[in-house]
């Protein structure tokens with residue numbers, strides 16, 4: 559039968575050829591003889607992060623932060639005079655006057671959909687007198703802020 563002939567070559571030459579072919583195929587498939595172990599899975603994406611900004615009397619420190627998409631910015635009051643705020647120039651976020659005591663916090667998460675955007679913000683009380691302003695750049699492709707932010 560045709561099927562039997564394909565399975566059992568009739569002589570040693572055919573067996574040798576078959577063995578050589580099998581070795582070549584195996585080598586091609588497992589990287590030339592290395593142990594054929596599956597590659598490790600890709601590393602998980604880095605966990606979302608909290609980036610700290612201090613709200614001091616008349617300034618934000620650091621003034622500008624660059625974060626990864628999905629990160630949260632946490633503004634923490636470390637001043638002595640209450641009455642500060644964090645208000646985005648585009649209106650997308652506004653803390654109100656939450657910084658009424660040392661350690662008071664306002665947080666905002668900048669999701670993946672904001673990748674590549676820059677958010678400039680101000681303290682509404684101390685923008686004119688003290689240029690109390692800052693910026694959040696989401697992702698490395700986000701443009702630099704306007705001067706002063």
Ligand SMILES: [Cu+2]
Nearest residue numbers: 642681683684
């Ligand atoms: Cu202020």
